Amino acid sequence: MVEVEGLCHWYGSSEMRRQVLQQVNLTIQPGEVVLLTGPSGCGKTTLLTLVGALRQVQQGHVRVLGQDLNGSSRRQRQQLRQRIGMIFQGHNLLRCLSAEQNVQMGSDLLPNLGYRARRDQAREWLRAVGLGDHLDKLPHGLSGGQKQRVAIARALAAHPRLLLADEPTAALDKQSGREVVDLLKRLAREQHCAVLMVTHDPRILDVADRLVQMEDGRLIAAPVPEPEPAL
Amino acid sequence: MSGLPGLAAIWSRRKIPLSWLLLTRQPARLAVALAGISFAGILMFMQFGFRDGLFDASITVHKLFDTDLVLISPRSSSSVSMAGFPRRRLVQTLADPDVAGITPVHWNLVLWRNPKDLSTRSILALGFEPGDPLFTDPGLAAKAKVLNQRGRVLFDELSRPEFGPVAEWFREGRTVESEIGGKRVRVGGLVALGVSFGADGNILTSSETYQQLLPNTPPGSIEVGLIRLRPGSDPAVVIKRLKDSLPKDVNVLTKQGFMDFEKDYWRNSTAIGFIFTLGAAMGFIVGCVIVYQILYSDVSDHLPEYATLMAMGYRLPTLLGVVAREGLLLALLGYLPAYAAGQGLYSLVRSATRLPVYMDTPRAVLVFSLILVMCMGSAGMAMRRLGDADPAEIF
Numbered sequence: 013m014v015e016v017e018g019l020c021h022w023y024g025s026s027e028m029r030r031q032v033l034q035q036v037n038l039t040i041q042p043g044e045v046v047l048l049t050g051p052s053g054c055g056k057t058t059l060l061t062l063v064g065a066l067r068q069v070q071q072g073h074v075r076v077l078g079q080d081l082n083g084s085s086r087r088q089r090q091q092l093r094q095r096i097g098m099i100f101q102g103h104n105l106l107r108c109l110s111a112e113q114n115v116q117m118g119s120d121l122l123p124n125l126g127y128r129a130r131r132d133q134a135r136e137w138l139r140a141v142g143l144g145d146h147l148d149k150l151p152h153g154l155s156g157g158q159k160q161r162v163a164i165a166r167a168l169a170a171h172p173r174l175l176l177a178d179e180p181t182a183a184l185d186k187q188s189g190r191e192v193v194d195l196l197k198r199l200a201r202e203q204h205c206a207v208l209m210v211t212h213d214p215r216i217l218d219v220a221d222r223l224v225q226m227e228d229g230r231l232i233a234a235p236v237p238e239p240e241p242a243l
Numbered sequence: 244m245s246g247l248p249g250l251a252a253i254w255s256r257r258k259i260p261l262s263w264l265l266l267t268r269q270p271a272r273l274a275v276a277l278a279g280i281s282f283a284g285i286l287m288f289m290q291f292g293f294r295d296g297l298f299d300a301s302i303t304v305h306k307l308f309d310t311d312l313v314l315i316s317p318r319s320s321s322s323v324s325m326a327g328f329p330r331r332r333l334v335q336t337l338a339d340p341d342v343a344g345i346t347p348v349h350w351n352l353v354l355w356r357n358p359k360d361l362s363t364r365s366i367l368a369l370g371f372e373p374g375d376p377l378f379t380d381p382g383l384a385a386k387a388k389v390l391n392q393r394g395r396v397l398f399d400e401l402s403r404p405e406f407g408p409v410a411e412w413f414r415e416g417r418t419v420e421s422e423i424g425g426k427r428v429r430v431g432g433l434v435a436l437g438v439s440f441g442a443d444g445n446i447l448t449s450s451e452t453y454q455q456l457l458p459n460t461p462p463g464s465i466e467v468g469l470i471r472l473r474p475g476s477d478p479a480v481v482i483k484r485l486k487d488s489l490p491k492d493v494n495v496l497t498k499q500g501f502m503d504f505e506k507d508y509w510r511n512s513t514a515i516g517f518i519f520t521l522g523a524a525m526g527f528i529v530g531c532v533i534v535y536q537i538l539y540s541d542v543s544d545h546l547p548e549y550a551t552l553m554a555m556g557y558r559l560p561t562l563l564g565v566v567a568r569e570g571l572l573l574a575l576l577g578y579l580p581a582y583a584a585g586q587g588l589y590s591l592v593r594s595a596t597r598l599p600v601y602m603d604t605p606r607a608v609l610v611f612s613l614i615l616v617m618c619m620g621s622a623g624m625a626m627r628r629l630g631d632a633d634p635a636e637i638f
């Protein structure tokens with residue numbers, strides 16, 4: 013699914029050049045849910061953008077969904093991204109599209125499917141994330157948690173094998189953050205979709221199959237905590 | 244029928260109409276854009292309309308002549324400064340086997356006194372033998388009989404109102420008299436010719452009356468010679484023969500050549516064409532600036548969303564296509580009101596100025612093409628902003 017070996021990354025050029033990732037090794041199995049934590053600025057987002065084929069790999073080895081990302085072309089990365097679902101810290105929905113249309117922007121990436129089929133899939137996904145009653149709402153009419161759930165539906169609508177999420181609960185309160193993460197995990201499980209999620213939020217670490225900690229551009233394995241006892 | 248399955252396939256492959264939604268979900272901005280485009284379109288319609296209308300109007304009278312070829316003096320530069328040439332030359336053309344008939348025509352601007360307020364104004368006077376064919380309109384021959392009486396004129400009822408209520412008075416049965424160059428004339432009938440660029444009105448007289456009104460005209464001199472050919476003869480061949488046989492003190496033109504001669508004068512010897520083309524260019528530039536501003540800020544505002552789409556795996560050309568389609572939609576939506584307003588303004592211009600300004604297909608297509616270039620060019624410029632959308636920066 014994901015194989016990262018000896019990955020190093022630098023920002024800036026010449027004297028301003030600063031190393032952000034140092035010899036990162038990481039493997040994710042199909043269907044595995046991996047959480048990545050670590051202090052702010054340690055390079056988590058950078059790792060995510062490299063795995064998500066949003067940046068050119070500088071040094072080391074990255075293989076995602078069977079495709080080598082070293083020396084990949086713009087076009088190869090764009091095509092690979094169609095098979096990776098992404099969920100952002102902000103929901104990044106298109107403001108001018110309704111919830112249903114936003115999700116359909118995801119299913120529109122599927123080849124060989126008629127308009128109706130894609131629309132029906134979009135509706136299915138919105139029902140799956142519990143927004144069946146909000147199909148025609150514009151993003152500004154939805155709450156933060158609802159928007160993030162639309163974003164999850166959109167990411168899953170393109171049938172990805174890998175889901176990348178960068179602090180998806182950062183803008184949410186505890187209750188809806190928990191709901192969003194549980195939903196994410198459940199749907200990913202059903203789709204046999206692997207998840208790599210960056211989070212700061214100690215309350216949601218228990219959804220992980222595996223927990224990976226990053227410090228100053230290096231990875232350290234960490235034990236998965238027990239679920240919080242229900243109050 | 245074979246097209247239907249293809250269409251159905253295309254229809255089922257359609258995607259979310261992103262361009263349309265981007266435009267319509269911001270109605271205020273769309274309204275500004277459409278107002279700008281329509282304004283530019285209307286300005287172009289008006290400027291081109293006036294320009295073409297003025298050029299067309301310069302040959303209102305020329306179009307009416309019943310003739311195949313026209314003789315004029317090479318010293319004539321336009322309908323407002325026609326020079327004379329010997330009438331003999333026109334008679335000589337009768338020697339050509341293909342010439343069926345001729346009509347000598349006197350042509351000059353004279354001062355007409357308004358019978359109501361006694362002001363004077365320049366009017367075009369055509370003098371001819373009342374028995375000769377002059378215009379293709381067959382109704383003229385009967386009316387022309389009255390010109391056999393001295394001092395009678397046929398007045399063009401389409402002349403501008405500044406010449407006085409001549410037509411109304413005549414229809415009421417009143418005797419309408421006026422003065423031309425100090426000589427008394429009486430209106431013996433009405434004709435409908437139309438104003439042209441060089442003449443605000445027209446009168447027809449017999450050659451004899453014409454000589455009286457303009458006593459300085461050298462005897463035996465005319466300004467225009469009409470030559471009608473036998474059916475089946477080739478005008479180009481006859482022109483060649485006449486040019487070879489006639490001295491160089493006359494020019495032989497086809498009727499079309501006579502009209503072009505007049506149009507070319509106004510086109511080339513005056514700033515009219517330049518002024519109106521400049522006006523249209525201003526409209527075009529203003530439109531470009533407005534559309535560019537709108538599309539550029541539209542792309543800028545949605546830059547994070549475009550970057551999101553790129554992160555999702557949409558291709559850059561697909562997103563460029565979204566902006567291009569926005570430009571296309573703006574062009575279509577902005578053109579329609581401009582076209583409608585153009586129609587209305589043209590009819591207003593026609594009634595106010597009597598210029599023959601009509602919405603013809605070439606001009607409608609020209610203005611649409613310019614609006615299309617305006618919108619697509621602006622979209623192309625706005626697209627450069629899309630290059631700034633970096634999907635790596637949105638996490």
Ligand SMILES: Nc1ncnc2c1ncn2[C@@H]1O[C@H](COP(=O)(O)OP(=O)(O)O)[C@@H](O)[C@H]1O
Nearest residue numbers: 023024032050051052053054055056057058059
């Ligand atoms: N585009 C960039 N150019 C230069 N430096 C950057 C860029 N993005 C991030 N950085 C720097 O790289 C380091 C790691 O950033 P990031 O991967 O975003 O960390 P995290 O997501 O763990 O907070 C930070 O110090 C940040 O300032």
Ligand SMILES: [Mg+2]
Nearest residue numbers: 056057178638
């Ligand atoms: Mg980060």
